Amino acid sequence: MARQRLNSGNAAEKELPKVKLNRQSLHNIGKLLSYIKPYRAKFIGGLIFLVLSSLTGLAFPGFFGALIDASTGKQRYGFMPANLTTIGEVAIAVLFVQAFVSYFRITWFVQVAEKSLADIRRDTYFKLITLPMNFFSNRRVGELNSRISADLSQIQDTLTTTIAEAIRQIIILVGGIILLMVVSIKLTFALLIVLPFLIATAVFFGKFIRKISRQAQDKLADSNTIVEETLQGIANVKAFVNEAFEAGRYDKNLRDVVSLAIKGAKYRGLFGAFIVFCLFGTIFGEIWYGSYLVSIHDNGFTFGKLTTFIVYAAFISAAMGSLPDLYANIQKAVGSSERVLEILAENGEDVSINAEENVVKQQIKGNLSFNNVNFSYPSRPEITVLKDVSFSAAAGQKIAIVGPSGSGKSTMAALILQFYYPQDGSILFDGKPANEFALTDIRNQVAIVPQDVLLFGGSILENIAYGKLGSSREEVIEAAQKANAHSFINNFPEGYDTLVGERGVKLSGGQRQRVAIARALLRNPAILILDEATSSLDSESERLVQEALEVLMKDRTSIIIAHRLSTIREADKIIVLDKGTITEAGSHAELMHNETGLYRYLSQLQLEV
Numbered sequence: 292m293a294r295q296r297l298n299s300g301n302a303a304e305k306e307l308p309k310v311k312l313n314r315q316s317l318h319n320i321g322k323l324l325s326y327i328k329p330y331r332a333k334f335i336g337g338l339i340f341l342v343l344s345s346l347t348g349l350a351f352p353g354f355f356g357a358l359i360d361a362s363t364g365k366q367r368y369g370f371m372p373a374n375l376t377t378i379g380e381v382a383i384a385v386l387f388v389q390a391f392v393s394y395f396r397i398t399w400f401v402q403v404a405e406k407s408l409a410d411i412r413r414d415t416y417f418k419l420i421t422l423p424m425n426f427f428s429n430r431r432v433g434e435l436n437s438r439i440s441a442d443l444s445q446i447q448d449t450l451t452t453t454i455a456e457a458i459r460q461i462i463i464l465v466g467g468i469i470l471l472m473v474v475s476i477k478l479t480f481a482l483l484i485v486l487p488f489l490i491a492t493a494v495f496f497g498k499f500i501r502k503i504s505r506q507a508q509d510k511l512a513d514s515n516t517i518v519e520e521t522l523q524g525i526a527n528v529k530a531f532v533n534e535a536f537e538a539g540r541y542d543k544n545l546r547d548v549v550s551l552a553i554k555g556a557k558y559r560g561l562f563g564a565f566i567v568f569c570l571f572g573t574i575f576g577e578i579w580y581g582s583y584l585v586s587i588h589d590n591g592f593t594f595g596k597l598t599t600f601i602v603y604a605a606f607i608s609a610a611m612g613s614l615p616d617l618y619a620n621i622q623k624a625v626g627s628s629e630r631v632l633e634i635l636a637e638n639g640e641d642v643s644i645n646a647e648e649n650v651v652k653q654q655i656k657g658n659l660s661f662n663n664v665n666f667s668y669p670s671r672p673e674i675t676v677l678k679d680v681s682f683s684a685a686a687g688q689k690i691a692i693v694g695p696s697g698s699g700k701s702t703m704a705a706l707i708l709q710f711y712y713p714q715d716g717s718i719l720f721d722g723k724p725a726n727e728f729a730l731t732d733i734r735n736q737v738a739i740v741p742q743d744v745l746l747f748g749g750s751i752l753e754n755i756a757y758g759k760l761g762s763s764r765e766e767v768i769e770a771a772q773k774a775n776a777h778s779f780i781n782n783f784p785e786g787y788d789t790l791v792g793e794r795g796v797k798l799s800g801g802q803r804q805r806v807a808i809a810r811a812l813l814r815n816p817a818i819l820i821l822d823e824a825t826s827s828l829d830s831e832s833e834r835l836v837q838e839a840l841e842v843l844m845k846d847r848t849s850i851i852i853a854h855r856l857s858t859i860r861e862a863d864k865i866i867v868l869d870k871g872t873i874t875e876a877g878s879h880a881e882l883m884h885n886e887t888g889l890y891r892y893l894s895q896l897q898l899e900v
């Protein structure tokens with residue numbers, strides 16, 4: 292069911308788009324329904340119970356009529372004596388059966404929906420994290436995340452309630468109309484001519500009102516964004532003395548919210564008046580005409596019959612009224628299924644969901660070479676980011692890559708990690724093309740210490756152990772000692788169990804880097820990529836980080852993306868990248884000899900700072 296929260300100010304609760312139901316979309320939803328297969332026995336049981344509970348529900352208006360007629364000594368149905376006790380007993384027995392089947396239908400449907408949804412969520416999540424990087428660079432991750440969770444919730448709602456509700460209402464509608472005809476054909480026709488028209492108007496009106504309240508909600512969300520933005524950037528607001536401007540912006544937005552809400556209220560009032568006059572008027576008209584029929588004694592239309600008729604009429608109106616909403620929900624679920632299926636159909640990377648299958652099968656010693664690599668990001672094929680890049684690093688060498696911002700240094704790291712593949716040329720590990728290795732073999736033996744180290748919400752211990760899952764506490768501590776991180780970690784009251792991230796301590800840039808170095812040490816990679824932090828650390832932190840890096844780089848091939856040239860003087864080779872082309876390569880001394888070279892120019896610039 293659509294859960295509308297009025298004026299919650301939450302823009303994320305946007306309505307999901309609806310999709311036309313056609314053969315293709317039903318075929319798609321069929322594919323997703325295959326997730327129900329393992330639980331089909333319960334699903335079918337639930338469906339049978341659903342039909343049973345709907346049919347037993349239809350018996351009650353009949354009981355009401357029979358009871359009322361029995362109270363005046365008339366027998367309503369041939370098979371049921373005009374005896375209040377007997378009718379009461381039968382009704383209670385039916386009620387018991389209905390309660391029993393309702394319990395099982397609800398619990399079984401929820402069980403099937405929850406279990407199959409968990410399977411869909413699991414598959415979608417796994418597919419998502421194994422999708423190639425290109426998928427993510429084309430999409431905003433936050434948007435993707437909220438979209439998928441909204442889509443999955445919609446499918447869940449549909450599986451748990453909408454389908455069952457739609458089936459129930461259809462049974463009530465069809466069964467109710469048949470039973471109404473049995474009671475009085477005349478009254479039924481009168482009702483069926485007026486009711487659909489009234490309900491269609493009510494549904495249309497309701498939709499229109501919802502649209503207005505959604506607009507008001509969006510506007511309110513906009514004003515919340517203003518508050519959020521200004522509070523986050525409060526220093527800017529104050530520094531530019533823009534308080535009055537922001538207050539004006541907020542005030543204008545609020546006024547829009549109020550005028551939209553008032554517009555909505557007017558239509559809601561009209562809607563209420565319409566319901567009171569037309570819908571209740573129709574019901575009253577039916578009762579009026581029915582009472583007239585009862586008053587003519589010789590036509591057999593009893594007071595009991597009239598009661599039965601009224602309750603069936605109420606059932607039918609409720610069923611008719613709920614069907615458009617249910618249909619819209621199913622349309623939304625079909626749209627959601629299509630989007631989820633789209634993700635499930637994407638080609639993931641060759642990584643297994645079983646950790647055991649991802650163990651290293653082929654060792655890499657650490658020789659790395661780029662042969663005439665040309666590369667453009669798939670999302671921007673018109674721009675060649677790397678042009679004819681060739682270099683080689685023997686196992687254990689330190690290679691530094693320097694160059695202006697945007698020259699393609701991080702792109703080279705991404706290519707080594709096989710996040711993307713060159714369009715031309717090749718990348719070789721130990722002389723063999725990358726595609727001769729399993730993807731996981733390469734990533735397992737290449738580690739990266741990035742510029743911005745991302746720590747997860749867990750403990751420091753867990754964060755370091757992320758480098759090699761399953762490592763012992765001793766191994767983690769040993770790695771932290773080598774990474775110059777042990778003493779600062781021990782200074783926290785909870786030591787290695789200190790939580791980092793939102794609810795724990797915030798680590799400084801230098802501390803985070805050392806945690807990342809410990810993580811990389813634990814991994815013990817053959818090839819190491821260091822993306823040097825651009826933000827300068829204070830000299831003590833820098834010394835600690837630098838020392839830790841020296842330990843980490845020992846005896847392995849290291850590719851250092853350098854921003855501060857002072858740290859890479861000792862590198863075996865320095866590659867200078869400019870606009871995606873290697874313009875110079877050599878040792879520090881060799882490059883400094885090239886008086887017109889970019890390296891010498893950049894070094895001198897940094898010395899002057």
Ligand SMILES: Nc1ncnc2c1ncn2[C@@H]1O[C@H](COP(=O)(O)OP(=O)(O)OP(=O)(O)O)[C@@H](O)[C@H]1O
Nearest residue numbers: 428668670671676695696697698699700701702703
């Ligand atoms: N995911 C991406 N999709 C499309 N283009 C990208 C992507 N990532 C980077 N680029 C582009 O590729 C070029 C090289 O970027 P890269 O990040 O490799 O440069 P860099 O030398 O590492 O820069 P910096 O020193 O600022 O980190 C830039 O023009 C950048 O805009």
